Amino acid sequence: MEGATIHGDSTMTLGDITFQTASYKLSPAQAAFFKTQTGIHDDEDLKRHILEVQAKAYKAAPYPCIHRFGFLRLNLSNFAVYEHILKLGRERSDAVLLDIGCCFGVDARKAAADGFPAKNIIASDVVEEFLQLSHELFKTTPASYPGSLLPGDIFDPEFLSIATPSVDVFPAPAIDLSSLKSLSPLHGRVSAINAIAFFHLFNEEKQLYIARALAGLLSAQPGSVICGLDNGAVEKGTITNNLSGVEYQGFAHSPESWSSLWDGEVFEKGTVKVETKLAEIPIDDKGHLMTMMMWSVTRL
Structure with missing residues (x-):
């Protein structure tokens, strides 16, 4: 995916980004929460599910927080x-x-x-x-x-x-x-x-x-x-x-x-x-x- 995005008043050039699943990581608390909420208890099935949603979200709005899985944090x-x-x-x-x-x-x-x-x-x-x-x-x-x-x-x-x-x-x-x-x-x-x-x-x-x-x-x-x-x-x-x-x-x-x-x-x-x-x-x-x-x- 190429180009630039403007998120609010912060500007950034994303360039040629390929999704890397290596940055996907759930803490024990995150894993327990998302497994309970989704009913998906297998780690690989849950990862696949989240990656599918991530791809759709990034297409809708290519924010870095989507690319870097920031949306999974229990802030x-x-x-x-x-x-x-x-x-x-x-x-x-x-x-x-x-x-x-x-x-x-x-x-x-x-x-x-x-x-x-x-x-x-x-x-x-x-x-x-x-x-x-x-x-x-x-x-x-x-x-x-x-x-x-x-x-x-x-x-x-x-x-x-x-x-x-x-x-x-x-x-x-x-x-x-x-x-x-x-x-x-x-x-x-x-x-x-x-x-x-x-x-x-x-x-x-x-x-x-x-x-x-x-x-x-x-x-x-x-x-x-x-x-x-x-x-x-x-x-x-x-x-x-x-x-x-x-x-x-x-x-x-x-x-x-x-x-x-x-x-x-x-x-x-x-x-x-x-x-x-x-x-x-x-x-x-x-x-x-x-x-x-x-x-x-x-x-x-």
């Missing part, structure tokens, strides 16, 4: 805030979990498997084919999986309009997520938002736009949380990264600039708790590292 369940999110699902009758920029919605499926009510989970991506392939990957149908899969562009105000963060701490009436055609009806209703590997696809201006858009969705009830994992830097600015020989540039916030964006610019200062952590994370089996920032924004 959210590795966050310290994950148990808190599951607790919100258990204790709030109106709790809604939004998985934004979800690809196949693997984090959403994992949360459902771990007890967050699936009917209260909505996974959204701009690539509609990814959502269709979610059912193929997990061998489900809209009838068998009660979670909602909603395609849409977060920059389209018809899909999600900007709203001032809610100050109403009273629980909102339940809403049928399966009936939604856009995210705007969820203003002030969402208890938890998973935005892992989403913000860093865009430039600084668009990251602020997304933050405002998601803030308008978040419930004012204390403990409501937005979390993510993105490219980070000691000082905010343009960074250059290399993914398996593919070089791209993008914008990265520092912990300080990210905290001030949420606490004081997006939300009224002092009304949220922002936690950030920079870490050097391996991105391949050759020892290449990437500076990433794990973060969460919790309403007080």
